[in-house]
Amino acid sequence: MFDRQKINVAVIGAGIAGQIAAIAFAQSNHNTICVDPAPLSAGQSDLRSTAFLQPARQLLQDIGVWDRLAKHATPLQCMRLIDRGHGEGKAKDFDAGEISDDPFAWNLPNSVIRRELQALMGTLPNLDFRSECKLTRMLPRTRASIIGLSDGSSIETNLIIAADGRNSKVREFAEIDTKTTKFDQMAVVFVVQHQTPHLNSSIEIHRSGGPFTLVPLPIVDGVHRSAVVWMDATHKARAYYEMPSSAFNDAINERAGGVLGQLELVGDRAIWPIIAQLAERIIAPSTAIIAEAAHVVPPIGAQGLNMSLADIETLVSLAKTHEVGSVDMLQAYEKARYSDIKRRVEGVTLLNKASISGQPIVQAARSAGLNLLHGVRPIRQTLMRMGLGQSSD
Ligand SMILES: Cc1cc2nc3c(=O)[nH]c(=O)nc-3n(C[C@H](O)[C@H](O)[C@H](O)COP(=O)(O)OP(=O)(O)OC[C@H]3O[C@@H](n4cnc5c(N)ncnc54)[C@H](O)[C@@H]3O)c2cc1C
Numbered sequence: 001m002f003d004r005q006k007i008n009v010a011v012i013g014a015g016i017a018g019q020i021a022a023i024a025f026a027q028s029n030h031n032t033i034c035v036d037p038a039p040l041s042a043g044q045s046d047l048r049s050t051a052f053l054q055p056a057r058q059l060l061q062d063i064g065v066w067d068r069l070a071k072h073a074t075p076l077q078c079m080r081l082i083d084r085g086h087g088e089g090k091a092k093d094f095d096a097g098e099i100s101d102d103p104f105a106w107n108l109p110n111s112v113i114r115r116e117l118q119a120l121m122g123t124l125p126n127l128d129f130r131s132e133c134k135l136t137r138m139l140p141r142t143r144a145s146i147i148g149l150s151d152g153s154s155i156e157t158n159l160i161i162a163a164d165g166r167n168s169k170v171r172e173f174a175e176i177d178t179k180t181t182k183f184d185q186m187a188v189v190f191v192v193q194h195q196t197p198h199l200n201s202s203i204e205i206h207r208s209g210g211p212f213t214l215v216p217l218p219i220v221d222g223v224h225r226s227a228v229v230w231m232d233a234t235h236k237a238r239a240y241y242e243m244p245s246s247a248f249n250d251a252i253n254e255r256a257g258g259v260l261g262q263l264e265l266v267g268d269r270a271i272w273p274i275i276a277q278l279a280e281r282i283i284a285p286s287t288a289i290i291a292e293a294a295h296v297v298p299p300i301g302a303q304g305l306n307m308s309l310a311d312i313e314t315l316v317s318l319a320k321t322h323e324v325g326s327v328d329m330l331q332a333y334e335k336a337r338y339s340d341i342k343r344r345v346e347g348v349t350l351l352n353k354a355s356i357s358g359q360p361i362v363q364a365a366r367s368a369g370l371n372l373l374h375g376v377r378p379i380r381q382t383l384m385r386m387g388l389g390q391s392s393d
Pocket residue numbers: 012013014015016017018035036037038048049050051052133134135136163164165166169187189229272290291292293299302303304305306307308
């Protein structure tokens with residue numbers, strides 16, 4: 001005979017989305033377990049930063065982590081788009097002040113977010129967090145599924161939340177297929193210091209291959225800094241990633257074309273493959289698929305994690321009115337989220353294809369489209385609201 005532990009919610013994966021889901025459910029009085037094969041220190045090597053859009057900040061406030069994060073956050077007041085692929089390459093500014101008293105977003109280093117979420121998880125007595133422990137087995141059942149973990153335990157749970165990333169094991173056990181678009185494109189991610197203040201602007205510079213995006217970070221010892229995501233064809237991105245620092249500094253200054261003055265690399269570089277992916281379903285018996293296990297988008301317009309937080313918010317709110325893990329709850333989750341997720345994955349995929357193209361005709365259309373979207377005030381404002389996840393009506 002072996003002991004089978006019974007719990008209410010099992011969150012598989014403790015990336016940023018999994019941690020937030022685990023905290024939110026534990027705080028709603030659900031006995032929760034969260035497991036991840038990575039060691040506790042793994043998050044500290046994540047060089048990316050995340051721009052949390054307005055609705056996402058609300059969730060961070062609700063779970064009580066915003067106060068810990070606010071001092072590390074840089075408001076993102078203006079989004080500047082520059083198209084150097086065609087025409088004069090004049091900057092187009094989208095100012096949050098046109099639609100809101102708040103900035104579009106607040107940018108935070110992923111290492112800080114993970115550190116503060118981990119600290120908060122440690123304060124919740126009904127949250128059992130196991131690092132260096134992974135899901136190895138899953139028996140999905142309409143009422144109370146069984147999961148097996150690499151530490152040898154077997155657990156019966158009312159709800160499994162799959163937050164185990166783009167190669168999700170839960171999705172595999174639940175036999176859910178995905179539609180994946182490969183772009184032959186990678187993102188090189190790093191931090192730069194620069195001469196000119198960023199004035200809380202994110203700057204996206206388009207040419208062919210993908211955008212070069214600077215996102216504002218706090219000033220450190222009087223030095224202005226921004227996080228950079230540089231997307232380009234795989235062979236080029238790999239070459240940038242492997243270049244000696246001095247050649248890399250020349251390359252980034254050539255690519256940025258003088259915005260923010262002279263740029264200089266600070267610290268390490270990381271590299272990420274770019275794909276778009278959509279799960280065919282986001283529910284299975286007593287299972288909800290969230291975050292990158294459900295949807296992956298290229299890092300354009302800060303949609304990725306912000307969509308994930310909308311998944312979590314929906315689940316937490318449905319758990320207040322439904323039996324947790326029930327068919328009704330899961331169907332309501334899919335109904336509330338799937339069409340929005342699909343629309344955003346398709347929209348960002350299209351934008352990314354347009355931003356990659358080196359063909360003059362596509363570049364001209366991209367430039368004309370940008371002029372139109374920016375030049376007509378109501379269209380510009382609608383676009384900004386949609387980017388924030390608000391309704392376009
Ligand atoms: C360059 C770049 C920049 C980005 N910038 C932004 C931005 O500004 N704004 C934004 O909203 N989004 C952004 N994104 C997207 C965002 O970073 C991702 O959506 C987010 O980090 C993914 O989070 P996740 O928790 O879903 O997945 P992951 O971070 O991949 O976490 C999945 C976790 O599951 C664990 N796991 C895997 N297998 C198992 C198993 N069998 N059992 C248990 N656990 C398992 C893994 O160890 C991992 O810790 C960006 C993405 C990239 C690549």
